[in-house]
Amino acid sequence: MLELAILGLLCETPMHGYELRKELTTKLGAFRAAISYGTLYPTLRRLRLAGLISELADDDSAAGAPPLTSRRGRVVYKITAEGKERLTALLACTGPETYDDEGFGVHFAFFARTDRATRLRILEGRRRRIEERREGLRDVLGRAAERLDTYTLALQRHGLDACEREVRWLEELIAHERSGLPQPTDHTPPGDSRSGRQP
Amino acid sequence: MLELAILGLLCETPMHGYELRKELTTKLGAFRAAISYGTLYPTLRRLRLAGLISELADDDSAAGAPPLTSRRGRVVYKITAEGKERLTALLACTGPETYDDEGFGVHFAFFARTDRATRLRILEGRRRRIEERREGLRDVLGRAAERLDTYTLALQRHGLDACEREVRWLEELIAHERSGLPQPTDHTPPGDSRSGRQP
């Protein structure tokens, strides 16, 4: 999941770890709290060893004195060709984990790079998942309400409300996708996500 | 976190793992998906080794033929005295992890065993946490809106809406706590969670 997010961001522009974390936080801030460095750096290492990203030592590496105080410079990461292939594959492939909170958030955040058919598939899968959760909550509130205390009931009701709202939100998005209108501020070429254009 | 949930449930009645998972799912279903056995059983083992719960071999253990087909019977778990102490400590202690989705859900689900002061502290801490998330989203939507594509914006707006709703929900709960009304269906003795009464 994080792999997808990193590749997606690095596809827009090269970055170093700290920057990456900030972008990750603003882009995914609606669904998850904040990515930990204890996750980020090992993942970057993994992606580098897999050949999906490459380092690109920045600024003063060519300048005068590199090992004066054993300088640990910033490491700028850049996506590779294999990385771009992997990204398009990950964006198109939909497993069960695509529909839980985490996975859906990441996929949705990169919808601008996804074709319309996949967008619809993901939105409908998410809707189905949330509807299941909603039905579970309705069952509990209907059948087992007297077994539960006031607070647990309040929690269930709040969860049910959140589910209903999200389903409505998804319905709107699905209707909009079906209507076939292009997005106004879409700045990737529609229909093909690896066609050209890497500045 | 899971430790708290298990102790809380076992405090009501002894159970075996499978049952525990089902109860856990209905009680916490609003906030988290479903607890995995790969989490549950190691945690039970840990709690048992720590002396917080004890096994209690059920049904046919005293009957005729135990090792006929090397029967692996159900294991019923029961909370110990140390476990109850630990539970009251966990319910009262509030760290930063008490206020994120997971931790708040668990604490809230056992509010019936928590005294009013702690309830208020947790509700207000949660509100503060959500307000921070809300401000972060407002900042992004205000300052960096033109940098983001339509989908990311839609995600942020939906997240912002969810935050505002949760804050309102928390306000209501806080007001209700402050009003001092007792909960109608509260079936634990108020004010003291380890006073007596274990049937």
Next chain:
DNA sequence: TGACGATGTATCGGCGCGATACATCGCGTG
């Protein structure tokens, strides 16, 4: 009789988190 789904216990690899450590840089203040 035998297949199937629900019940039930358990392990394993791996991901993600919080805590922690360490180094550099710009800036304001004494």
Next chain:
DNA sequence: CACGCGATGTATCGCGCCGATACATCGTCA
């Protein structure tokens, strides 16, 4: 000028939790 302090920046470690997997029992319906 020196000094600290917060922001920037890279990195590791232990551990909680997850999904996948395996295996055993029970009731039931064909």
